[in-house]
Amino acid sequence: MRNPPESIVCIECGGTAHLISYLPEDEPPEPGTAFAYRCSDCIDRFDVVWEEEPD
Numbered sequence: 001m002r003n004p005p006e007s008i009v010c011i012e013c014g015g016t017a018h019l020i021s022y023l024p025e026d027e028p029p030e031p032g033t034a035f036a037y038r039c040s041d042c043i044d045r046f047d048v049v050w051e052e053e054p055d
C-alpha cells in the first residue's frame with residue numbers, strides 16, 4: 001500500500017495532524033498530489049505533497 005498516512009506529526013507544534021482530504025478508494029494517489037492535514041492540537045492546516053517512495 002502506498003497511501004498517505006492517516007495521521008502525521010504536525011510540523012508546527014509536534015502534535016498529531018489528521019488527514020482531512022478525500023482519498024479515492026479505487027485508485028492509488030498520484031505522486032505530486034497535495035493532501036490536507038489538520039492538527040488537533042494547534043488547529044493549523046497544512047498540505048503535504050505525496051511522493052511515491054522509491055523501491
Ligand SMILES: [Zn+2]
Nearest residue numbers: 010013039042
Ligand atoms: Zn499542531
